[in-house]
Amino acid sequence: MVTLTIDGREIQAEEGTTILEAARENNIYIPSLCYHEEVTPYGACRLCLVEVARNRRERLVASCLYEVVEGLVVKTNSERIVNNRRMIMELLLARCPNNKTIQDLARQLGVEKTSFKLEDKQCILCALCVRVCQEVVGVSAISLVNRGVDRQMATPFYEPSDVCIGCGACAYVCPTGAIGFEDVGDTRHIRWPNNEMECKLKKCKTCGQYWAPEKQLDYIIKRANLSPDAFDNCPDCRD
Amino acid sequence: MAKRKTKRLSSPQELEALRESIIKDRDPNQTCIVICGGTGCLALGAQEVIAAFRREIEKGGLEKKVDIRITGCPGFCERGPLVVIKPKNILYQQVKSEDAAEIVSETVKGNIVDRLLYTDPDTGQKITYEHEVPFYKKQKRLLLGDNSNIDPTIIEDYLALGGYAALSKVLFGMSPEQVIAEVKKSGLRGRGGGGFPTGVKWETCRQAQGNTRYIICNCDEGDPGAFMDRSLMEGNPHSVLEGMIIGAYAIGGHEGYIYVRNEYPLAVKNARIAIEQAEEHGLLGKNILGSGFDFSVKISRGGGAFVCGESTALMASLEGKVGEPRAKYVHTVEKGLWEQPTDLNNVETWANVPLIIKNGADWYSKVGTEGSKGTKIFSLVGKINNTGLVEVPMGITLREIIYDIGGGIPGGKKFKAVQTGGPSGGCIPESSLDLPVDFDQLTKVGSMMGSGGMIVMDENSCMVDIAKYFISFLEGESCGKCVPCREGLKRMGQILTDITEGKGKEGDIELLERLSAAIADSSLCALGSTAPNPVLTTIRYFRDEYEAHIKDRRCPAGVCKELITYLINEEKCPGCGLCVKVCPVEAITSMGKKKPVVLDQEKCIKCGACYDVCNLDAVIKK
Numbered sequence: 033m034v035t036l037t038i039d040g041r042e043i044q045a046e047e048g049t050t051i052l053e054a055a056r057e058n059n060i061y062i063p064s065l066c067y068h069e070e071v072t073p074y075g076a077c078r079l080c081l082v083e084v085a086r087n088r089r090e091r092l093v094a095s096c097l098y099e100v101v102e103g104l105v106v107k108t109n110s111e112r113i114v115n116n117r118r119m120i121m122e123l124l125l126a127r128c129p130n131n132k133t134i135q136d137l138a139r140q141l142g143v144e145k146t147s148f149k150l151e152d153k154q155c156i157l158c159a160l161c162v163r164v165c166q167e168v169v170g171v172s173a174i175s176l177v178n179r180g181v182d183r184q185m186a187t188p189f190y191e192p193s194d195v196c197i198g199c200g201a202c203a204y205v206c207p208t209g210a211i212g213f214e215d216v217g218d219t220r221h222i223r224w225p226n227n228e229m230e231c232k233l234k235k236c237k238t239c240g241q242y243w244a245p246e247k248q249l250d251y252i253i254k255r256a257n258l259s260p261d262a263f264d265n266c267p268d269c270r271d
Numbered sequence: 272m273a274k275r276k277t278k279r280l281s282s283p284q285e286l287e288a289l290r291e292s293i294i295k296d297r298d299p300n301q302t303c304i305v306i307c308g309g310t311g312c313l314a315l316g317a318q319e320v321i322a323a324f325r326r327e328i329e330k331g332g333l334e335k336k337v338d339i340r341i342t343g344c345p346g347f348c349e350r351g352p353l354v355v356i357k358p359k360n361i362l363y364q365q366v367k368s369e370d371a372a373e374i375v376s377e378t379v380k381g382n383i384v385d386r387l388l389y390t391d392p393d394t395g396q397k398i399t400y401e402h403e404v405p406f407y408k409k410q411k412r413l414l415l416g417d418n419s420n421i422d423p424t425i426i427e428d429y430l431a432l433g434g435y436a437a438l439s440k441v442l443f444g445m446s447p448e449q450v451i452a453e454v455k456k457s458g459l460r461g462r463g464g465g466g467f468p469t470g471v472k473w474e475t476c477r478q479a480q481g482n483t484r485y486i487i488c489n490c491d492e493g494d495p496g497a498f499m500d501r502s503l504m505e506g507n508p509h510s511v512l513e514g515m516i517i518g519a520y521a522i523g524g525h526e527g528y529i530y531v532r533n534e535y536p537l538a539v540k541n542a543r544i545a546i547e548q549a550e551e552h553g554l555l556g557k558n559i560l561g562s563g564f565d566f567s568v569k570i571s572r573g574g575g576a577f578v579c580g581e582s583t584a585l586m587a588s589l590e591g592k593v594g595e596p597r598a599k600y601v602h603t604v605e606k607g608l609w610e611q612p613t614d615l616n617n618v619e620t621w622a623n624v625p626l627i628i629k630n631g632a633d634w635y636s637k638v639g640t641e642g643s644k645g646t647k648i649f650s651l652v653g654k655i656n657n658t659g660l661v662e663v664p665m666g667i668t669l670r671e672i673i674y675d676i677g678g679g680i681p682g683g684k685k686f687k688a689v690q691t692g693g694p695s696g697g698c699i700p701e702s703s704l705d706l707p708v709d710f711d712q713l714t715k716v717g718s719m720m721g722s723g724g725m726i727v728m729d730e731n732s733c734m735v736d737i738a739k740y741f742i743s744f745l746e747g748e749s750c751g752k753c754v755p756c757r758e759g760l761k762r763m764g765q766i767l768t769d770i771t772e773g774k775g776k777e778g779d780i781e782l783l784e785r786l787s788a789a790i791a792d793s794s795l796c797a798l799g800s801t802a803p804n805p806v807l808t809t810i811r812y813f814r815d816e817y818e819a820h821i822k823d824r825r826c827p828a829g830v831c832k833e834l835i836t837y838l839i840n841e842e843k844c845p846g847c848g849l850c851v852k853v854c855p856v857e858a859i860t861s862m863g864k865k866k867p868v869v870l871d872q873e874k875c876i877k878c879g880a881c882y883d884v885c886n887l888d889a890v891i892k893k
Contacts, residue, residue: 075598076753078793092792097598112792116755119789123758147782148762157751176593176751179576181761183751 036104051095051106052080062108063117063141065124065133065207066158067096071167077158078120079137083107092116114142122146127153133208154210155225157183161202161211171195171251174202174224190227198222198231198245218242236266243267279553281561283439286430286554293431302337302378303357304328305419306366309344309505310498310537311659312351316367320352323371331375340428343418343506343541344498346660347406350389355401355419362401363387392656392678406657409675411638411664413646414622418506423541426548429509435554437628441517442562445628447477450521454624456632458644463489463580463617464692464721465797466643466710469624472614476604477522479612486519486527486566487608487615490538491585493577494693495744497724499648500618502660504531504538507622508545512568514621516555517628519566522614526567530585533572542570577694577748580722581796582607582615584750595750596796617722619648639665643709647723649691651677654684654729663708670704673727684729688812692721694741694748695801697808698734717808719801733830734813735820739767741805749798756799759790763806771831775821780810829892832877836893841867844889850881 033044038051038060045054050073055062064080067073075094082095085105092112107113121138126148128134134156138144159176162185166172173196177186187193198220203213212223220231233242234249243266253262280286306312306321321341328337340357347353350364356378363374363384370387377384388397389404398404401419421428429435441450455470476484488511492500504511515527529542546568549555557565571589578584579594586608588594607613623645627635636644643665649672651661656678663672669689673679680686688698691708697718699706706712710720728737742764751757763786766779787803794800810817819825826834839859844867851859851868858874859881867889870881882890 074752075795078754078795081793093600094598094795098600116789116793119759119786120754120793123754123762126762127758149765156754157757159752178751179578180745180747180749180751181757181764182747183757 034100034102034104036100036102036106038106039108045100047100049100051082051084051093051098051100051104054100055095055106055108060108062095063137064096065137065156066160068160068164068205071160071163073097074159074163077156079117081113081116083110083113117141118143122148124156127151128156128208130154131208131210153225154208155185155206156208156210157185158207159185160205160207161185161224164201164205169197169199169201170255171197173197184226185224186226187224187229192227192229196222196229196231197248197251199248215242220245234263236269237264238269239266241266241268277548277551279551281553281558283443283560286435286439286560289552290430290433290436293427297431300358303340304337304374304378305340305342305355305357307343307345307351307353307419308341309348309418309502311344311348312353313537315351317352319368320354320366320371323368324354324375327371327375331379333375333379336379337375340422342421343423344415344502344660345401345419346410346412346415346502346662347404347657348659349657354387360401361399362389362404364389406659406661406676406678409667409671410662411646412662413626413638414503414510414619415506415648415660415662417510418502421507421509423506423508424544426509426545426552429507433629434509434625435513437625438513438516438520438554439560441520441628442560442564447521447523450517450628451477453632454521454627457627457635458632458639458642459620459623459627459635460643460710461617462619462623462647462722464719466720469616469620472604472616473518473522475602476524476612476614479605481606481610481612483526483611484522484524485608485611485613486515486522486524486568487585487589487613488515488527488529488618488621489580489582489585489615490529490531490535490542490618491573491580492535492618492722493532493575493580493748494722494724496652496726497650497693497722499650499660499723501535501538503618503622503648504529504535505541508538508541509549510622510625511542511618512545512549512555514616514624515568516559516566517624518614518616518621520564524614525565526569528569528571528589528608530571530573530579530589532575532579534575539570539572546570576750577744578750578796578798581798583796585615586613593750595752596798598795619723640707640709640712642711647708647720649723649725651725651727653690653725653727654680654732655727656681665709666707668705668707669699672708672725673704677727680727680729684731686727687730687732688728688734688737688809690718690726690728690737690741690805691724692719692801692804693724694744695719695798695804696721696724697804698728698737698812699808700812702812717811718804731828731830733771733826733828734809734816735767735770735826736828736830738805738809739764739771742767742802745798745802749802753793753795753799755790756794756796756802759786759794759799760802762786763790763803767806770817770820771826772833773820773824773831775817777821779821780814780817784810835877836872837870837875837877837879837882838891838893839867839870840889840891843887844868845887847887849884849886850890853880853884855880 043058066077073096075097080095121143125138125146129150173193203211214221231245234246249263354363354366459469460466581596584594584596648662746760749756846866851861858871
């Protein structure tokens with residue numbers, strides 16, 4: 033265990049934890065958009081920036097990536113941090129002016145309007161979808177393509193993916209709701225910001241309901257080494 | 272020169288014996304025609320010049336009397352293709368293939384071809400010898416100097432000049448700790464831009480915990496207009512390689528990579544040849560010179576992303592991943608390539624190492640300033656008479672580089688600013704021209720050393736337009752991962768574009784400053800944190816130009832199309848019709864002989880063709 037100070041409060045944290053984790057465990061709020069405990073921290077949204085002082089040197093670090101060390105002094109709300117966060121929120125608000133998550137967070141951080149020209153996007157390119165698809169689901173159907181201001185989230189060559197299992201984890205984890213997801217009849221529609229695809233749903237042998245993507249069930253059967261008929265029935269009709 | 276059979280060297284004595292036999296076989300008084308085969312001269316037609324010289328030598332049956340050596344870039348690109356006659360060092364400039372016959376025949380007779388000599392623009396005098404040309408006089412060419420003495424594809428040339436003696440000295444006479452101490456003492460700082468003390472980096476890497484240690488040479492030079500690393504790698508690859516092997520020995524690494532962008536085909540080729548030759552000679556690979564030390568080097572070709580010059584992005588790219596930076600809270604010397612301790616240095620840094628070892632840290636640290644030792648190579652480009660590569664001692668002033676070496680601004684125009692440090696460096700105004708150039712001084716005025724780009728601008732450059740250019744470069748070259756860099760640069764580009772198009776608003780300058788501060792402070796990597804420099808420095812030193820664009824809708828330099836108008840000075844125009852002919856949109860009408868032409872503002876696309884073609888200043892730009 034190491035002892036550190038966050039906003040004047042002395043707290044204990046296990047070695048190897050990040051400042052953000054330590055803060056959240058102790059109910060100290062640090063805003064963030066690209067952090068999720070299930071995937072590797074990424075440090076892209078820059079909202080979780082905090083000021084750390086070590087050896088009398090002060091610097092801004094992304095708290096989702098910076099690991100705690102003994103004697104670390106952390107500030108989460110200094111003027112420098114607030115100014116940076118507000119500018120970042122202004123930039124995000126200009127990108128996604130009609131997105132509720134962004135609007136709410138902006139307001140919460142004291143940003144009412146943005147100084148920049150408005151776009152109308154929903155995706156903030158936090159890559160949570162990409163990381164979940166790769167690290168949790170394990171299929172890497174989507175990724176970030178292009179560079180710089182042209183960066184987008186998409187499947188390779190914007191084609192329907194042949195490895196996507198239709199699980200919808202990307203939509204579930206998206207902090208801004210930028211990924212659409214809908215089951216209609218025997219088909220699941222996934223609408224990513226720059227392309228979309230469909231996948232077939234499996235019909236329950238007993239009740240006839242379409243209940244889960246066929247590819248997802250096949251994937252689970254293969255990964256967990258289950259019998260091929262394991263998912264013939266939907267959860268409601270299983271013994 | 273007799274072809275020597277390659278023999279694997281297995282002791283320092285064998286290396287010295289080989290060196291002696293190479294030197295013995297060479298007559299120092301033998302005439303040698305040295306032709307620059309660097310990228311700049313090749314673009315100017317050096318290939319044909321080389322072929323012509325070969326033909327002439329063959330025709331005259333002079334193979335025994337006159338040698339030909341194709342070398343890397345000696346630096347004076349403005350005057351290429353360059354030919355130097357050794358041993359006298361007679362410099363011929365702007366040589367064409369038609370000149371080969373005369374040069375060969377006169378050289379054999381011991382004569383000089385006057386018409387191809389360089390003329391000093393100040394005195395009008397012809398200058399015969401390379402070292403007397405003002406461009407070279409104030410330089411201190413510790414690294415580039417050997418470029419014209421070496422055919423980069425022939426290891427013997429490098430060995431003849433004492434090559435790999437530093438490596439031998441290290442392997443058989445110094446402990447790794449002693450090597451590190453020597454490099455620390457020399458004061459060498461990283462030439463890639465950061466200026467971190469090289470010896471300290473090596474020491475930290477040596478002490479880091481890991482299964483293995485990797486050594487990387489960063490040859491991913493991507494700044495517009497910069498070609499320092501390219502010219503070293505093309506012209507003297509063995510010096511870089513020797514530096515890397517010495518570094519590997521000091522750090523305790525056994526595997527190395529040269530990461531070089533694929534747009535540098537000649538650098539890739541020459542590095543590959545150097546590696547093969549060093550391996551054949553037992554200077555690279557297993558049991559180097561019989562010392563028991565193993566080190567191998569592979570080449571990894573980069574796809575050309577500017578951000579891959581950033582160390583963590585470079586390592587990601589080397590691993591086969593997307594070249595994106597990561598936070599460096601754990602330094603790459605501790606956890607770098609494949610999570611192992613990794614030492615990455617720039618080409619120029621590596622090339623300095625053999626010099627330090629060979630001549631000692633005390634010798635090396637005599638050159639330079641208190642905090643920055645040695646020399647630095649700059650690529651001097653833009654509105655400058657002598658475009659080229661210059662190597663100068665740290666501490667020289669910008670004025671000396673621009674006026675004494677660079678020969679000043681063409682066309683008698685006025686100097687306006689010099690951008691140092693690449694796209695994310697800063698623009699330095701005339702008032703700071705007497706600044707001694709070193710890592711710390713450049714930072715003080717809001718710019719940086721960077722890897723050594725130096726772009727000169729004259730009075731016809733609009734500083735808002737310049738800032739817009741660099742930001743638009745960075746917008747496309749940002750990896751796009753973090754919000755402040757990706758979104759912030761995009762907005763900066765939009766605001767700057769608006770200003771240059773006459774749509775600037777009150778408050779734009781302040782918004783740019785606020786945005787710059789946030790991008791610099793909160794970005795993930797150094798690309799983002801330095802990206803606002805061109806904007807910040809142009810606002811700092813040329814605020815009045817921004818204000819003229821915003822408040823008066825005027826571009827003082829006459830660059831921003833939307834803010835300028837072309838007019839015909841009726842008193843001066845004789846109606847010659849030259850402008851009528853060049854106008855691509857038929858906006859100018861001839862009204863008959865001796866009558867001024869008429870320009871239709873509605874049709875004018877402000878291309879400036881009429882302005883350029885008029886010899887009588889009858890077209891005015893307002």
